[in-house]
Amino acid sequence: MGMTTVATQPVRQPQDHIEADAPWQGPHVASARADEQKIEDIYGRDVFSDRVMRQRLPREVYEAVKRTAERGKPLDQSIADTVANAMKEWAIENGATHYTHWFHPLTGLTAEKHDSFVVPDGTGGAVVEFSGDQLIQGEPDASSFPSGGIRTTFEARGYTAWDATSPVFLNRGRNNVTLCIPTAFVSWTGEALDMKTPLLRSMDAISKQALRVLRALGEHDHVKRVFTTLGVEQEYFLVDRNFFFQRPDLMVCGRTLVGAKPPKDQQLEDHYFGSIPSRVLAFMAELDLELYALGIPVRTRHNEVAPGQYEIASMFEAANIAADHQMLVMEKIERVAPRFGLRALLHEKPFAGVNGSGKHNNWSLMTDAGDNLLNPRDEVHTNVVFLTFLCAVLRAIDLYADLLRASIANAGNAHRLGANEAPPAIVSIFLGDMLTDIIEQLEQGSLTSTQQAGAIDLGARSLPQISAHTGDRNRTSPFAFTGNRFEFRAVGSSAAVAWPNTILNIIVADSLDWIATRLEADLAKNATVEERCKAAHAILHEIVKTHKRIIFNGDNYSQDWIEEAKKRGLPHLKYAIDALPVLKEKRIVDVFNRAGVLNPAEVRSRFAIFIDTYNTQLSIEAATLVNLSRQLILPAALRHQLQVGEAIAAAQSAGVDCEDQRHMLEDIVDLITRFRGTIDALKRALAHPSEDAEAKAHHFEDVVKPAMGDVRELADELELLVASDLWPLPTYRELLFVK
Ligand code: ADP
Ligand code: MG
Secondary structure (H helix, E strand, O other): OHHHHHHHOOOOOOHHHOOOOOOOOOOOOOOOOOOOOOHHHHOOOOEEOHHHHHHHOOHHHHHHHHHHHHHOOOOOHHHHHHHHHHHHHHHHHOOOOEEEEEEOEOOOOOEEEEEEOEEEOOOOOEEEOOOHHHHHEEOOEOOOOOOOOOOOOOOOEEEEEEOOOOOEEEEEOOOOEEEEEEEEEEEOOOOEOEOHHHHHHHHHHHHHHHHHHHHHHOOOOOOOOEEEEEEEEEEEEEEEHHHHOOOHHHHHHOOOOOOOOOOOOOOOOOOOOOOOOHHHHHHHHHHHHHHHHOOOOEEEEEEOOOOOEEEEEEOOEEHHHHHHHHHHHHHHHHHHHHHHOEEEEOOOOOOOOOOOOEEEEEEEEEEOOOOEOOOOOOOHHHOHHHHHHHHHHHHHHHHOHHHHHHOOOOOOHHHOOOOOOOOOOEOOEEOHHHHHHHHHHHHHOOOOOOOOOOEEOOOOOOOOOEEOOOOOOOOOOOEEEOOOOEEEOOOEOOOOOHHHHHHHHHHHHHHHHHHHHHHHHHOOOOOOHHHHHHHHHHHHHHHHHHHHHHEOOOOOOOHHHHHHHHHHOOOEOOOHHHHHHHHHOHHHHHHHHHOOOOOHHHHHHHHHHHHHHHHHHHHHHHHHHHHHHHHHHHHHHHHHHHHHHHHHHHHHHOOOOOHHHHHHHHHHHHHHHHHHHHHHHHHHHHHOOOOOHHHHHHHHHHHHHHHHHHHHHHHHHHHHHOOOOOOOOOOHHHHHHOO
């Protein structure tokens, strides 16, 4: 839409057309407002929560649902009908007209197909209906979702199945309310076609192995289930909506394909944690309220490093719930922004040369009694549970660094990893001083002490003494221990977190399995606590010796680390296309299979889908770049050439010597000619893709991407040469600085 207007009318909207503090249209009609209600009342308002279920379900029914949620026990028909009926009543009281099975296909997005509650009653009126069957199982015609070869289109059947562990919720729009039922999505042969099913399976796998380890250590015997916990920090950009619609690259690809760097971007470091621009803060406030209504525990909001970049972080929850919530956070960010005249960009690198966006994935293990198994406590050297789980993670990451790398490989993240704001594509673990010391003691075979943190004297009498942590943070590490959890920092901002967490869960489950098997073999049934502890120390000693190379506390951004990692034999899979084929290796297929998380066909399908998505995204980007170069940039450059030419002709006919200005004309003609050459080269590069998906991906990486880079380089030169009133695209200055 914006594109044609812009092409025929290249004069850009004056900047003051969009006042940064212009009054917005007021909060969304359906949304909660802080000034009308207390946040405690808004929180969870749109969730069929435990609290609501207790109120609305007969006791036996409530307990049956809980058993389904906690132990996966199937609900019998009559109970399912009762639950469905209560949900329907609640939804309709809240204005709902439709329900949907809400699922996460392998597109990395969410999917919903709405069905009305309304059924004609045969007398000209209608009744509302929703049965247990409709709650528990759905059968969308699923032939248009990616299956990576698991299913051919003539076998279109797919099933959605209610995931009772994740609460049902209402999605509200301006004039619509829909009851959303979180579901798994599988093929008619039971293969997982989604992100949720493997995550749930992986949580079962890690719980099972963690329990075996705890039993073998003789610790936490009352525990029946171990959960992985997940707290996600989400980075994103906001740009003014009017500029967004003038940029076909942002509209189609979510990132700028051209754009010269402005003289000022983030060099002064004046944006990070800066005072939040008022329009942005208004957006954030409304976003928070909408998320509270859905029971999503968002806690933190702030400016990020790049101008125009922000962050929202939630409190941690069980990983399966957090993963669903994270999808809703992304959706709500995108939906709320336009109400404030903004558009949100979740792409990993919307602006070249400026920091991109990631998603910090804080991960830990917690028992059903609420104990964090990765909490070292004060006397770490005596905490055998912590040490065992820490070493299990160490071993897992060292053995499967390449798989973890592959879990975050996509076309967008490729622009971010190894740039200046994100860890390199080498996976390593940061432990900090105190734990590194403990690890060294383990390696030497005797654990005797824990380094204690001191207090910091601030040097002014009016300021309190503050206590320091036992280790500093490391912002450059892809996988950092941060006190009582690991922070996987290399995940891309647009990613569905279910996938990297599935991988983390299975590789750690695999290590726990290995440790448990060893412990069980070494120990007599009636072994004492001391004997168990001793046996564990022997195994941990061995793990440290074999896997300590994965620990790196230094600067992950430095060139030295790349050399050093190579010496240590750590994989450096620089490009997404190097990383993804890891999924084809037997040892990787086996680790999925052993955990009971994905069978070989399911792993293969993911590889096929990820490669395909990568290729498709790149071909869309390249085609968009060709179009916008020809339809917007070239015409603007020619107008500029014409203007310069006419100015020279006018001067000459008036008898003024303008020899020097002829050079300007020559320069612009030369640049346009070279620019045209790069566009043609890009078109040629696109015309020769191979049929094989992997070969095609290499072609995109090795030939198409550099050709896109050439086009961009000259486009950016033109941007700096062409008269600003003729330039058809909003520039980085406007995109990044109009707040
Ligand atoms: P940072 O200092 O990295 O910016 P924040 O305070 O913004 O950290 O975010 C820390 C994140 O870690 C939050 O999402 C928080 O809920 C999460 N977190 C804290 N404890 C745990 C835990 N035990 N398991 C998983 N996540 C946790
Ligand atoms: Mg963080």
